Amino acid sequence: MNSSKIISAFLFLCFSCVLSAQKAYVKGVILDEEKHAVANVNVSSSGITIQSDVNGYFEIEIPSNKKISLIFTHVSLKMMSLTVNLKPGEVFIFNPVMNNSQEQMGEVFVSSKNKKRVQGITTIDENAIKKVPGANAGIENILKTLPGVNSNNELSTQYMVRGGNYDENLVYVNEVEVYRPFLIRSGQQEGLSFTNTDLVQNVDFSAGGFQAKYGDKLSSVLDITYRKPVRFGASFEASFLGGSASVDLVSKNKKWSAVTGVRYRNNSLLVNSQDTQTNYTPTFADIQTNINYDVSEKWQLSFLGNISQNKYLYQPLTRETRFGTAEQPMVLGIYYEGQEKDQYDTYFGALKTTYKVSPSFNVKLIGSLFHTTEKEHFDILAQYRLGNANADQGTAIEDVEFTRGIGSQLNHARNDLDALIANIEFKGFKDWKESQLEFGLKYTRESIRDRVAEWEVIDSAGFSINPPIVILSKNNEPYQPYTGPLAPYQNIRAINFNTINRFSGYAQWNKQTLIGSSQVWYTLGARFQAWNVAGTSEKGKTQAVVSPRGQFSIKPDWDKDMIFRLSAGLYYQPPFYRELRDLEGEVNPNVKAQQSVNIVLGNDYNFKMWNRSFKWVTEIYYKSLSDVNVYSIDNVRIRYAANNNAKAYAQGLDFRLNGEFVPGTESWVSFGYLKTEENYENKGYIARPTDQRLKFAMLFQDYMPNIPSVKVYLNLVYNTGLPGGSPAYSDPYLYQNRLKDYRRADIGFAKVFVDENTKSEKTGWLRKFRELSLGVEIFNVFNNQNAITNTWVRDVYSKNQYAIPNYMTSRVFNIKFNARL
Missing domain, CATH: 2.60.40.10 (Immunoglobulins)
Structure with a gap:
């Protein structure tokens, strides 16, 4: 072969390689x-x-x-x-x-990768939401297994994210912000989460460093989309805890579609497993609908509506709690009179219209209205006996060999609230070849009518206990008679009529490009909000904040599939009504927005193991907070100081490994480390109420090898103890207590008669179902005693106080039936 042929062949090969x-x-x-x-x-x-x-x-x-x-x-x-x-x-x-x-x-837009991965957003499989067991099954039940998300209350759907409290989490359904009731103080009163899992199509979650388009909160975003049906369908679920049903409807011309769901829940099964024996009659029910209408190819309308009624009737009878040590067992017995009647009625409606101006430009107009009427009425007298139990005879209250203290406690409340929140928002999205522009403007009006009237009277051995903070007169009972005036141990009375007007908006620019052979994504954005609080004796001044945020992601041109992310921003949380109300129930209209500088560095690594797909996610974060509004948490009720006299920080590290540990199923393991402290009035740094240092969680799905139609679901959570359980009046700088570690495992077994994989194999009446299953769930499998708060019992003779843990639910069995057409 001559040289010209060799050169030609070489050039042809190189040219072919370039083309390839x-x-x-x-x-x-x-x-x-x-x-x-x-x-x-x-x-x-x-x-x-x-x-x-x-x-x-x-x-x-x-x-x-x-x-x-x-x-x-x-x-x-x-x-x-x-x-x-x-x-x-x-x-x-x-x-x-x-x-x-x-x-x-x-x-x-993100080449072959989902743009949510680039943004650091976790997408939750809607099928897992419905199947994974939990005392409060649903989206929040799954969230609590993610790194950075903490909770120590299985009766509550509330969660804390990276050192923030329950009020620092944004929740959207179909791009509309949703709210929770104001007066709820315990998890067993919550009833139903707003989100109906039967209607869900997509769930996205960000634990921090989220983009400017999402909103003005300090901690997290939960973004939920309800499905738009394309065919008729129906589902039904029933268990010992309640039931739900939904239906999908589509018109003949395909222009109209609607998905509607009805739910009912009764927590008696769970509450009856606690120490307190009660006559307990809760009724939690709601109906939701999502209606869509395609006016044309360019114009769509949708309506999201919800009506919810939560009735909580609670009549405690007796309580017997065993605590102490093996050498010195103790028992608290309480006999009750009276009852609690709470009711929360909420009405929510949102209308959204979307118009495609061009293939690359669309605009949206969203209007929503939220109305809640709430009442919390109770009169409960508790008469207690505290003593040492005889270890040889048992630990029942009848077996007390030495009484340490006797007394009584009377709690009274007549709290009523009426709130109306109206929103109107305009949003736009413009796409260029490699860039996108997103923007929005929003007006919110909040009208709050609130009456607080609650007090508590305590006596020990017949002697009235004065308020712990304000000492009216020296009290040396029972050794000397007390001649000062009697006063309630706690007494809060206030009437607030407030109106809050808010204007907010955002602009955000996204771009995808290349640096060398590596793919990169930029996001730059900013939010603003201005607000004014009216209706108090002191007129509130108008306040305004601006929140710049940015994100940079890069996918190096490596053999390994990795993405690195850096998010940074200045986040503000303008005060909501709960944050404006101080410990005495009065509204401070000039509470400033809490401020946080957030930095999040993350890495996603997709890889193969056992010839199956896995993902390893790592995130390091740091928050520097100023103008902090300090608070205390009692069960799920948050009480603010309504000032901005503190600064704080939160730092931590989160890991998550998820993938097909068992072929055909997704499972994951999460681990998180968190440290958050606050400095109030320059007294020094102490742990915040949300300082839950270590977290481990596992969600595991499996099936029996010889009987693949029998599925197994395990939900396991371990959290170290939160600061809490101290008396409500205590100064955390003088006394701070930590609750015990929270340990819980829920397991479920389901016999699947029909699913998407076996439907084509079925004959007869089973072919009518898309899914059909019957299962058994065991909550708190290992019967761990987890405490949410402490009851503090005083003994006037010894001048001692005793912390008696308020335990959560014990082991409970549940049966669940699911069907979907």
């Missing part, structure tokens, strides 16, 4: 709505058309480093399009589901 390197590939399996493979689908791009085979498989070659549109067409299904931008040699796996009701269009 400039190509990318899209491949996958095409399914219909019944999850069946679709053959003979035409996949077209840049003048090239291929067809899917009998198994629905397709593979097409496309140019790299440019936006390419793929068109999917079939004789009996609606057209689908997808726009991608892939780098040289990249393979994008795409498994579309085609339907016969509407055309679908999509664009992959």
